[in-house]
Amino acid sequence: MRGVTAIFHREFGGALSSPVAWVVTVLLILVLHAAFFFLGFPVGDRALPAFWTGSTASLDALFAWLPVFFAVLAPALTMGAWAEERRAGTDELLLTLPVHTRALVFGKFLAAWLLLGTITTISVLPVAWMVASIGPLDWGTVWGGLLGAWLLAAVCTAIGLATSALAREELVAFLVAAVLLIGLWSAGLFVRVLPGPLAEFAWYASPALHFLESGARGVFDLRDLAYYGLFVGGGLLFNVSVVEGRRYS
Amino acid sequence: MSAVGTNGGRREWRANAVLTALLVLALVFFGNRVAREHLALKHDLSEDQLFAPSDVGLRIVRELEDLVQVRAFFTGDVKSGVVQIAKRRLMDQLDEYVEASNGRVQLSYVDPNESSEAMAEANALGIPGVPIQRPAGSSVTTQNVWLGIVLRYRGRELVLPWVLPQIFEFAFLGGIHKLTRDADVTVGFLVHGGQGDDDEFADVRSLLVGQYRLREVLDLELGDPVPDDVSVLVVARPIELHPRAVFAVDQFVQRGGRVLFLVDRVLVDLAQGRVAPVTTGLEGALDTWGVGVGAELVWDVDACNRIPMREPESGRQITVPFPVWPFVDQRGLDATTPVTAQTRKADFFWAHPVGAARRAVDGLERTDLAWSSDLSWRVDATRSAVLDPAAIQAQSAALVARGDAEPSSILVALSGRFPTAFPNGAPTPYDAVDEALFVDRVRRATEAGEAPPERTTETTSEDVLDRAAPSQIVVVGDADWATSTNNGKFLTLDNRLLFVSLVDWLALADDLIALRARVPVPRQLDDFLEQERRARGLVGPRTEVDDDSAQRVARIETEAEEAAAARRVRSMSIATGGALGLTLALGLLWRLAFRRTPKRKGASA
Numbered sequence: 001m002r003g004v005t006a007i008f009h010r011e012f013g014g015a016l017s018s019p020v021a022w023v024v025t026v027l028l029i030l031v032l033h034a035a036f037f038f039l040g041f042p043v044g045d046r047a048l049p050a051f052w053t054g055s056t057a058s059l060d061a062l063f064a065w066l067p068v069f070f071a072v073l074a075p076a077l078t079m080g081a082w083a084e085e086r087r088a089g090t091d092e093l094l095l096t097l098p099v100h101t102r103a104l105v106f107g108k109f110l111a112a113w114l115l116l117g118t119i120t121t122i123s124v125l126p127v128a129w130m131v132a133s134i135g136p137l138d139w140g141t142v143w144g145g146l147l148g149a150w151l152l153a154a155v156c157t158a159i160g161l162a163t164s165a166l167a168r169e170e171l172v173a174f175l176v177a178a179v180l181l182i183g184l185w186s187a188g189l190f191v192r193v194l195p196g197p198l199a200e201f202a203w204y205a206s207p208a209l210h211f212l213e214s215g216a217r218g219v220f221d222l223r224d225l226a227y228y229g230l231f232v233g234g235g236l237l238f239n240v241s242v243v244e245g246r247r248y249s
Numbered sequence: 250m251s252a253v254g255t256n257g258g259r260r261e262w263r264a265n266a267v268l269t270a271l272l273v274l275a276l277v278f279f280g281n282r283v284a285r286e287h288l289a290l291k292h293d294l295s296e297d298q299l300f301a302p303s304d305v306g307l308r309i310v311r312e313l314e315d316l317v318q319v320r321a322f323f324t325g326d327v328k329s330g331v332v333q334i335a336k337r338r339l340m341d342q343l344d345e346y347v348e349a350s351n352g353r354v355q356l357s358y359v360d361p362n363e364s365s366e367a368m369a370e371a372n373a374l375g376i377p378g379v380p381i382q383r384p385a386g387s388s389v390t391t392q393n394v395w396l397g398i399v400l401r402y403r404g405r406e407l408v409l410p411w412v413l414p415q416i417f418e419f420a421f422l423g424g425i426h427k428l429t430r431d432a433d434v435t436v437g438f439l440v441h442g443g444q445g446d447d448d449e450f451a452d453v454r455s456l457l458v459g460q461y462r463l464r465e466v467l468d469l470e471l472g473d474p475v476p477d478d479v480s481v482l483v484v485a486r487p488i489e490l491h492p493r494a495v496f497a498v499d500q501f502v503q504r505g506g507r508v509l510f511l512v513d514r515v516l517v518d519l520a521q522g523r524v525a526p527v528t529t530g531l532e533g534a535l536d537t538w539g540v541g542v543g544a545e546l547v548w549d550v551d552a553c554n555r556i557p558m559r560e561p562e563s564g565r566q567i568t569v570p571f572p573v574w575p576f577v578d579q580r581g582l583d584a585t586t587p588v589t590a591q592t593r594k595a596d597f598f599w600a601h602p603v604g605a606a607r608r609a610v611d612g613l614e615r616t617d618l619a620w621s622s623d624l625s626w627r628v629d630a631t632r633s634a635v636l637d638p639a640a641i642q643a644q645s646a647a648l649v650a651r652g653d654a655e656p657s658s659i660l661v662a663l664s665g666r667f668p669t670a671f672p673n674g675a676p677t678p679y680d681a682v683d684e685a686l687f688v689d690r691v692r693r694a695t696e697a698g699e700a701p702p703e704r705t706t707e708t709t710s711e712d713v714l715d716r717a718a719p720s721q722i723v724v725v726g727d728a729d730w731a732t733s734t735n736n737g738k739f740l741t742l743d744n745r746l747l748f749v750s751l752v753d754w755l756a757l758a759d760d761l762i763a764l765r766a767r768v769p770v771p772r773q774l775d776d777f778l779e780q781e782r783r784a785r786g787l788v789g790p791r792t793e794v795d796d797d798s799a800q801r802v803a804r805i806e807t808e809a810e811e812a813a814a815a816r817r818v819r820s821m822s823i824a825t826g827g828a829l830g831l832t833l834a835l836g837l838l839w840r841l842a843f844r845r846t847p848k849r850k851g852a853s854a
C-alpha cells in the first residue's frame with residue numbers, strides 16, 4: 001500500500017521524538033518489574049505469588065499483568081493518533097494527501113503497535129534473562145508469551161486507534177479506550193457469577209484470556225490467531241470507515 | 250468548513266460509524282465462532298507440553314485397530330459459568346482426539362437434562378448428576394450437571410463417571426488403552442507375610458484400580474502358588490516370609506512374572522524413639538539374584554526432607570533437615586529408563602542401600618534407577634529415630650569431616666533369566682502342628698538354659714523351575730514411601746507417580762507412564778541462602794552443640810542471609826537496569842538517526 005511507509009515513519013518518529021514514549025517506557029519498566037518482583041498478581045482465580053515468594057523460574061506473574069498495562073498503555077499511545085490531528089487541524093491536510101485511507105490507518109496502526117510491542121519486549125526480555133540465570137526457565141513459554149503479547153498489543157492498539165478516530169478530544173479517546181479494554185480484560189473475572197452461556201461468551205470475548213490461556217503458557221493456537229486477526233481487522237476496518245466517512249462527508 | 254461540521258453531516262457520519270461498528274462486531278463474533286468450530290491447529294512451545302495433546306496420546310488414537318465409540322453424557326445448558334467453560338474445554342479436547350484419530354474415534358453427545366431416558370441411561374451406567382451451586386442474586390441455585398463419558402470398543406465398555414479438563418487426557422486415553430488391551434492385567438499384592446490384614450498400602454492400591462485388576466495374594470506359605478492370572482506382583486514390606494512363600498515368589502519369577510519388592514530392614518517408631526530390625530525372609534532369594542538390601546540406612550546431608558521437631562532449649566517448633574529421609578531428584582534418577590526418565594523426584598523415609606550381592610549372577614542385567622546424592626553415607630540404623638537437632642547436626646558434621654561420602658542405590662531393576670533360590674528342592678509348606686512343636690522345643694530349650702534349636706527346612710519332590718523364562722524385578726530399599734502412614738504425608742504426589750509408573754513399567758505399559766508423567770517440571774530458583782550457607786561451610790540443620798560454636802554459627806548465618814539478600818537485589822538490578830539500559834540505547838540510536846536524516850534532506854534540497 002502506497003504511503004504506509006511514509007505515514008509509519010511520520011507517526012513512529014513523532015512518537016519517539018516526544019518525551020511521552022520514553023517516560024511511558026521507563027514507568028512501565030519500573031512498575032511492571034516492581035509488581036513482578038514484590039506483588040505478584042493478586043487478582044481473581046489466577047492469583048500468583050510475587051517472584052521471590054513463589055521462588056519459581058517463571059514469568060507468569062509478569063505476563064498476567066500485561067493485559068492490564070496494555071489497557072492503559074495502548075490508549076495512551078494511540079489517543080492522539082486521530083484526536084490530536086483533529087484538534088490541531090492537521091487531519092484536513094492529511095486527508096487531502098493522495099494516500100488511501102487504508103494506508104493512513106494502517107501506517108498509524110503499525111507505528112503504535114511497533115512502539116507498544118518494542119516497549120513490552122524491552123520490559124520482558126531482561127527479566128527473562130535474569131530469571132534464566134538463577135533457575136530453569138522454560139524459554140518456550142517466554143517466546144510464546146512474547147508472541148502472544150505482540151498479538152494482544154495489536155488488538156489493544158486497534159481498539160485504541162478506533163476510539164481515537166471517533167473522539168474529538170484525546171482525553172475522551174483515552175478514557176473510552178481504557179474503559180473498553182479494562183472491561184474486556186475483566187470479563188474473565190465474572191465467569192463465576194455469570195450464567196453458563198454468558199460466561200462462555202465473556203470468556204471467549206476477552207482478549208486477555210486468549211493471551212493468558214494460550215500465549216502466556218507457550219501455546220500457539222490457530223483459534224487465538226483467528227481471534228486476534230478478526231479483532232485487529234475489524235478494528236482497522238471500523239477505523240477506515242470512520243476516517244473515510246469524515247473524508248468524504 | 251467541512252461537511253462534518255454541519256449537524257446533518259455529523260448525524261449521518263455517526264450513524265455510519267455505529268452501523269460499521271455493529272457490522273464489525275458481528276463479523277468478529279461470527280468469525281470467531283467459525284474459527285472455534287473449524288480451526289483445531291494447536292502447538293505447545295513450552296518444554297512441559299501440558300496444553301496440547303501429547304504425542305503418545307495422538308499415537309494411541311491413530312493406531313487404533315477398530316472403532317472406539319465415545320458417548321459423552323454432558324449437560325447442554327450448564328448454569329455455572331466455571332463448569333460451562335470446563336465443559337467447553339472438554340469438548341475441545343475430545344474434538345482434538347476425534348480429529349487426530351482419522352475416523353477411528355466416533356463421538357456423540359447425550360444431554361441427561363433433556364430427557365428422562367437419557368438420564369436413566371446415565372444413571373444405569375453409573376454416571377451421576379453432580380450438584381453444582383451457582384450464586385443467583387442473593388441466593389444460591391443448584392443444578393445437577395452431567396460430565397461423564399462412556400467408551401465402547403469391540404463389545405467392551407468403560408465408564409468415566411466425571412471428567413474435568415485437568416484429568417481428561419489421562420482418564421480418556423488411559424481408558425482407551427485399557428479397553429484396547431487384549432486382556433486385563435492383574436496386579437497381585439503380597440503385604441507383610443501375606444495375611445492380608447494390613448491397609449498401609451490401601452492408597453497405592455487405589456491408584457491402580459482404573460487400569461488394573463487387583464487381587465490379594467494369600468496363603469503362599471500353605472503351598473499355594475502365585476495365581477496364574479497375576480502378571481505383576483507387589484511384595485510390600487515383607488516380614489519373615491515363610492520359605493514356602495518365598496519359593497512361590499521365586500517360581501512366579503521363573504514363570505516370567507514380574508515383581509516389585511518394597512523392602513524395609515527396620516521398622517521405626519518415631520513416637521517411641523524405637524528402631525526394630527526386620528527379617529524379610531527374602532534375603533536368600535535376593536542374594537541369589539545378585540542384589541542385597543543392606544541393614545544400614547542412607548544418611549543424605551545434601552538431599553533430604555525436613556522434619557518438624559521441638560527445639561530443646563526454647564521449646565519452639567522448628568523443621569530441620571532429616572538426613573534419613575532422603576529425596577532423589579533428577580540428578581539421582583536414571584534418565585535412560587522410561588520409568589525414571591519421566592519421574593522428577595522421589596521421597597524416601599529410612600531408606601536402605603540396595604547393593605550388589607556377594608557374587609555376580611550370569612545372565613542378569615542390573616540397572617540402578619535411583620540413588621542418593623554424592624554427600625551421603627551408610628549409617629547404623631539405630632540412630633535413625635533420634636529427634637534431637639543437635640545430635641543430627643553432630644552426626645552430619647562428623648560424617649562430613651570423615652569425608653568418605655558416596656551415593657547409595659535405593660531403587661534397582663534386574664532383568665533376565667533368574668536362577669532359582671531353591672536348587673535343592675521346594676520347601677515344605679507351613680504346618681501348624683510342626684510349628685507348634687518347634688515353638689515348644691524353643692521354649693523348653695530356653696527354660697533349660699540351652700541354645701534354641703535351629704529351624705530345619707525339609708524339601709518336597711516337586712519340580713523346581715530354574716531360569717525358565719525371562720523376567721524383571723525391581724527392588725526398592727524402602728517401603729514407607731508407598732504407605733499411607735504419617736497421615737499420608739509419606740505418599741507424596743511424586744511418590745504416587747513413581748509407584749504407578751513402576752507398576753506400569755513392569756506391566757509393559759510404557760504409554761501409561763508417558764501419560765502419567767505429564768506434570769509440570771519443578772522450576773525452583775537457586776536458593777541463594779542455602780548456597781551462601783554452603784559457601785561458608787554450613788550444612789544440615791541450623792543448630793550447634795556448644796555456646797561458642799553457636800555464636801560463631803549465628804554470625805555466619807547472618808552473613809549468609811545478608812549475602813543472599815544482596816544477590817537478590819543484584820538480580821533485580823540486572824533485570825530492571827538492563828531494561829532501562831536497553832531503552833537508553835534505543836533512545837541514543839534514535840537520536841543519532843534523527844539528527845542525520847534532516848541534514849541529508851537539507852543537502853538534497
